[in-house]
Amino acid sequence: MLSVRDAADTIFNLVKPLDNQQDTEVIDLFAANGRVLATPVTSLLDFPHWDNSAMDGYAVRYEDVKNSSTEQPVSLEIVAEIPAGYQPPFPLQAGQAARIFTGAVIPNGADTVVMQEKTRREDHQVWILTTPQPGEFVRRKASYYQAGTQLLPTGIRLTAAEIAILAAFQSSPVRVYRRPRVAIFSTGDELVTVNQPLQPGQIVDSNQYALAALVQQSGAEPILLGIVKDHPEALAQTIQQAITNADIVISSGGVSVGDYDYIDKILTSLGATIPIHSVEMRPGKPLTVATFPSPQSPIYFGLPGNPAAVLVTFWRFVQPAIKKLAGLAEDWKAEFVNVRSHDELRSDGRRETYIWGRLVLIDGVYEFHKAGGSHSSGNLINLAQTNALAVLAVGQTLISPGEEVQVLQLM
Ligand code: AMP
Ligand code: MG
Numbered sequence: 001m002l003s004v005r006d007a008a009d010t011i012f013n014l015v016k017p018l019d020n021q022q023d024t025e026v027i028d029l030f031a032a033n034g035r036v037l038a039t040p041v042t043s044l045l046d047f048p049h050w051d052n053s054a055m056d057g058y059a060v061r062y063e064d065v066k067n068s069s070t071e072q073p074v075s076l077e078i079v080a081e082i083p084a085g086y087q088p089p090f091p092l093q094a095g096q097a098a099r100i101f102t103g104a105v106i107p108n109g110a111d112t113v114v115m116q117e118k119t120r121r122e123d124h125q126v127w128i129l130t131t132p133q134p135g136e137f138v139r140r141k142a143s144y145y146q147a148g149t150q151l152l153p154t155g156i157r158l159t160a161a162e163i164a165i166l167a168a169f170q171s172s173p174v175r176v177y178r179r180p181r182v183a184i185f186s187t188g189d190e191l192v193t194v195n196q197p198l199q200p201g202q203i204v205d206s207n208q209y210a211l212a213a214l215v216q217q218s219g220a221e222p223i224l225l226g227i228v229k230d231h232p233e234a235l236a237q238t239i240q241q242a243i244t245n246a247d248i249v250i251s252s253g254g255v256s257v258g259d260y261d262y263i264d265k266i267l268t269s270l271g272a273t274i275p276i277h278s279v280e281m282r283p284g285k286p287l288t289v290a291t292f293p294s295p296q297s298p299i300y301f302g303l304p305g306n307p308a309a310v311l312v313t314f315w316r317f318v319q320p321a322i323k324k325l326a327g328l329a330e331d332w333k334a335e336f337v338n339v340r341s342h343d344e345l346r347s348d349g350r351r352e353t354y355i356w357g358r359l360v361l362i363d364g365v366y367e368f369h370k371a372g373g374s375h376s377s378g379n380l381i382n383l384a385q386t387n388a389l390a391v392l393a394v395g396q397t398l399i400s401p402g403e404e405v406q407v408l409q410l411m
Contacts, residue, residue, distance in 0.1 A: 388409055
């Protein structure tokens with residue numbers, strides 16, 4: 001049985017990110033939210049593209065106004081009006097000012113903007129009622145970004161800010177990694193779909209729904225292969241189909257030590273290598289991770305059947321694996337933070353224990369609140385609204401209210 005840390009290391013070392021040439025597509029910026037940039041972006045444009053005004057006011061020559069003040073204002077002749085979007089008509093000479101608006105191009109000769117609130121205008125004269133700083137309220141060409149340098153690195157997730165940057169530089173369309181394909185199936189003779197009548201002894205396949213949602217949230221595309229009976233041939237057939245189509249395969253159920261838990265045996269018969277059979281964690285001890293000999297082999301995750309174990313093992317192992325595979329350079333790792341626990345947390349100390357609950361803001365400080373109700377791995381109900389898992393290390397049996405606890409923050 002592997003420790004959680006060794007299992008995580010093993011899994012994340014197995015993950016080969018998608019290829020930054022072959023596994024990419026070029027898409028419109030409006031479709032880019034949440035996608036992973038597959039190439040560094042460089043632009044031939046400076047930003048700002050030209051010197052422009054940060055204020056509504058007057059473009060002036062600093063030399064002319066450096067001794068101006070409220071008491072002894074300097075007066076300049078207004079020779080032009082420059083709205084945003086227009087080229088200044090001519091350069092500014094000594095003693096002259098141009099009426100200017102936010103975003104408008106600074107005329108040659110001018111180097112400073114005086115905000116209109118610090119001026120008084122009379123026809124074609126403007127009085128400067130302040131002592132400006134040199135260069136004040138001028139957004140200098142290339143002061144935020146210089147053409148030819150790297151604008152965005154490869155391997156970042158694109159959200160509003162990054163997409164706005166790409167738009168500002170006309171970097172559209174954009175090259176992103178394709179979404180990883182994740183095949184999902186459930187195993188068990190007792191399972192029915194949400195639409196089938198429930199007979200005695202049966203249970204609805206909720207794991208397929210949980211996994212489809214988790215996969216989508218992780219930025220990947222679920223391929224739903226349905227429910228497979230606890231029959232070796234049916235399982236072998238589905239696994240064969242899954243591994244030819246997907247980057248990652250996730251099954252739930254059938255990986256424990258029961259007589260009808262066939263997954264590991266079938267994986268072996270299909271030539272798989274199985275570096276992980278079980279992990280020292282609760283919930284989630286029976287966890288199978290396998291690979292196949294072909295170079296394009298997906299990683300196979302045989303998750304336990306218990307619904308809580310599915311969610312916890314996905315959050316701890318599968319989600320970072322999907323994100324790494326998706327091309328994320330840095331942000332794929334699980335994020336742990338230390339917070340105060342509001343509740344008493346207990347473990348038998350024998351396995352690393354994951355307790356579900358919520359991070360709640362109390363007077364500006366995050367606290368972990370354990371979910372009420374049963375923490376059996378067969379219970380699903382009190383997982384609603386979970387946004388964090390408290391982690392008790394092996395050997396740690398008690399965290400008292402008010403003590404610090406390590407928490408895995410969920411997306
Ligand atoms: P197993 O790991 O196959 O022994 O299953 C462990 C427990 O999880 C059993 O109580 C199953 O009925 C339940 N279970 C297995 N698969 C699913 C599923 N897809 N949806 C909901 N519960 C499941
Ligand atoms: Mg089963």
